[in-house]
Amino acid sequence: xxxxxxxxxxxxxxxxxxxxxxxxxxxxxxxxxxxxxxxxxxxxxxxxxxxxxxxxxxxxxxxxxxxxxxxxxxxxxxxxxxxxxxxxxxxxxxxxxxxxxxxxxxxxxxxxxxxxxxxxxxxxxxxxxxxxxxxxxxxxxxxxxxxxxxxxxxxxxxxxxxxxxxxxxxxxxxxxxxxxxxxxxxxxxxxxxxxxxxxxxxxxxxxxxxxxxxxxxxxxxxxxxxxxxxxxxxxxxxxxxxxxxxxxxxxxxxxxxxxxxxxxxxxxxxxxxxxxxxxxxxxxxxxxxxxxxxxxxxxxxxxxxxxxxxxxxxxxxxxxxxxxxxxxxxxxxxxxxxxxxxxxxxxxxxxxxxxxxxxxxxxxxxxxxxxxxxxxxxxxxxxxxxxxxxxxxxxxxxxxxxxxxxxxxxxxxxxxxxxxxxxxxxxxxxxxxxxxxxxxxxxxxxxxxxxxxxxxxxxxxxxxxxxxxxxxxxxxxxxxxxxxxxxxxxxxxxxxxxxxxxxxxxxxxxxxxxxxxxxxxxxxxxxxxxxxxxxxxxxxxxxxxxxxxxxxxxxxxxxxxxxxxxxxxxxxxxxxxxxxxx
Amino acid sequence: xxxxxxxxxxxxxxxxxxxxxxxxxxxxxxxxxxxxxxxxxxxxxxxxxxxxxxxxxxxxxxxxxxxxxxxxxxx
Numbered sequence: 001x002x003x004x005x006x007x008x009x010x011x012x013x014x015x016x017x018x019x020x021x022x023x024x025x026x027x028x029x030x031x032x033x034x035x036x037x038x039x040x041x042x043x044x045x046x047x048x049x050x051x052x053x054x055x056x057x058x059x060x061x062x063x064x065x066x067x068x069x070x071x072x073x074x075x076x077x078x079x080x081x082x083x084x085x086x087x088x089x090x091x092x093x094x095x096x097x098x099x100x101x102x103x104x105x106x107x108x109x110x111x112x113x114x115x116x117x118x119x120x121x122x123x124x125x126x127x128x129x130x131x132x133x134x135x136x137x138x139x140x141x142x143x144x145x146x147x148x149x150x151x152x153x154x155x156x157x158x159x160x161x162x163x164x165x166x167x168x169x170x171x172x173x174x175x176x177x178x179x180x181x182x183x184x185x186x187x188x189x190x191x192x193x194x195x196x197x198x199x200x201x202x203x204x205x206x207x208x209x210x211x212x213x214x215x216x217x218x219x220x221x222x223x224x225x226x227x228x229x230x231x232x233x234x235x236x237x238x239x240x241x242x243x244x245x246x247x248x249x250x251x252x253x254x255x256x257x258x259x260x261x262x263x264x265x266x267x268x269x270x271x272x273x274x275x276x277x278x279x280x281x282x283x284x285x286x287x288x289x290x291x292x293x294x295x296x297x298x299x300x301x302x303x304x305x306x307x308x309x310x311x312x313x314x315x316x317x318x319x320x321x322x323x324x325x326x327x328x329x330x331x332x333x334x335x336x337x338x339x340x341x342x343x344x345x346x347x348x349x350x351x352x353x354x355x356x357x358x359x360x361x362x363x364x365x366x367x368x369x370x371x372x373x374x375x376x377x378x379x380x381x382x383x384x385x386x387x388x389x390x391x392x393x394x395x396x397x398x399x400x401x402x403x404x405x406x407x408x409x410x411x412x413x414x415x416x417x418x419x420x421x422x423x424x425x426x427x428x429x430x431x432x433x434x435x436x437x438x439x440x441x442x443x444x445x446x447x448x449x450x451x452x453x454x455x456x457x458x459x460x461x462x463x464x465x466x467x468x469x470x471x472x473x474x475x476x477x478x479x480x481x482x483x484x485x486x487x488x489x490x491x492x493x494x495x496x497x498x499x500x501x502x503x504x505x506x507x508x509x510x511x512x513x514x515x516x517x518x519x520x521x522x523x524x525x526x527x528x529x530x531x532x533x534x535x536x537x538x539x540x541x542x543x544x545x546x547x548x549x550x551x552x553x554x555x556x557x558x559x560x561x562x563x564x565x566x567x568x569x570x571x572x573x574x575x576x577x578x579x580x581x582x
Numbered sequence: 583x584x585x586x587x588x589x590x591x592x593x594x595x596x597x598x599x600x601x602x603x604x605x606x607x608x609x610x611x612x613x614x615x616x617x618x619x620x621x622x623x624x625x626x627x628x629x630x631x632x633x634x635x636x637x638x639x640x641x642x643x644x645x646x647x648x649x650x651x652x653x654x655x656x657x
Contacts, residue, residue, distance in 0.1 A: 391607075394607055394610070394611050397611070397614055398610075402614075403617060403618070403625075404622050404625070405614075405617040405620065405622070405625035405629075406614050406617065409610075409613065409614065413610075415656065416652075419588075420588040420652070421588060421589050421590055422587075422588050422589055422590045422591060422592075422606075423588075424590075425590040425602070425603060425606045426606050426607075426610055428603075428607065428610070431601070431603060431607070434601070437600045439598075439600075454600070
């Protein structure tokens, strides 16, 4: 009786509740999922057996992210999916700022934000009063909000549309992998289609086939962790309501005594309501509309009309594979790790897995970095997974206390929270997804000088508004997806400009884009450098930049190294280290 | 005169915390873990000992009286 969290399993094709532990009732009145065309693959038409560079299995948000990112870097990708549509039902709904920044890089950020519901405020209630509220984004001047809520099927639609624009992606629906093996120089896959089976060979395999990963099973790889003995009811409800676009969380509310309830607004006036049911609840009974509707009525407290879009009852677990890399096979997203839904750390961390992996794989494919760079994918993302697991496990303990002592402390915190700030900080209704700060990564170059602020080596970049040639743009949109050197100047002397030109001419192991960020009013052209103006001073503030400060940025927008003075030798060494060549 | 600090005050020497909630969550997790596997009576004993240890560490009776009074509110 196990389901993963945040996003839920697809129901099995025959409609039985499978081993996934999800019992679903589907109406889906407002959304008609698209059917994507299956075409007989080339191998079956011509009998040709081609060696592919990268095969990605699973066209969910994470597999699509990986495929699009690779394609945008010019690598051909074969993307296989055993279905021919998007995933419907109660799946992921919350996409955090960092995921949106990755989606921006893939060209779908605007579509997601336009369709989704942006929010920054969360409110927590205990019994009948509000005890605590929080702001996700405490700083102004970021392009993206702290979080958007969007049904996963819309995200998948936008990603599929984007994938279809890229000639490097061969996207094959109704292609199911039935066996996999690997040797030192290749991965071999057997694939079934409606027209029969065929064999594929690939240099690399990215596994993004979800929590019940069949490839993981075929390779006899284990996932270890904890199953939580509680059941939750998810109801997606369509209704007109003037509740603000905020996350509302209730502990022990009058309308659902002794349990917790979570309310979120999604696109198209669909609301996600998540009721804790307790382990004793009968999942078959609980998902029946006759049982669900009174629960929602009690919560709404009025006679407003609503329609049930989707109902499911689920359990979840927190676990991860011990190693995300097995030679030429790389696991991403739910296939590699699953967390409880409290904190939206499922899809968000999966998108960051792909973000972390793809630039490294590209460098290895192009022989610009050693194969061992891929070990840093496992190192960094296992670290992130552990952080996500720790936070979501702690949230789960607070929301569904596992013992009378735990419940007593939880309620004590909640009774103190309204009046006492220290107790508010302990209220844990989900520590919402933020990217990991990879401070321990072997790819970082440790600071030699002192810096204030939060942009440590390993930190994901903070955004900042800039101006380039009279046009406003965001720092993260300017940096995009390669190695970038950011040089900050208050006013650029001729000598410093000459130094920068010399730096541009030096021979580097990988291409490096050079960006000069100047204080307001300090724009001067320098050959081979992009010049950006820090109009609002946010860059200088967030990066603790003084005249001459340099940051080396990785292609996934994490800080790699920083110095108070540019020095070609040190930049060279840091770049070698960041590409696993040190 | 010393007063009770009700602002968030958890920290760990030598540990860098990147999220404001982390030190408090670290404490809370340690607290719940300490109770794991105990009977309700054992938990009550553990709590009593814990209060005595922490009270002695604080020492200042004005502070302790304030905490005692807040703890009793609404009961």
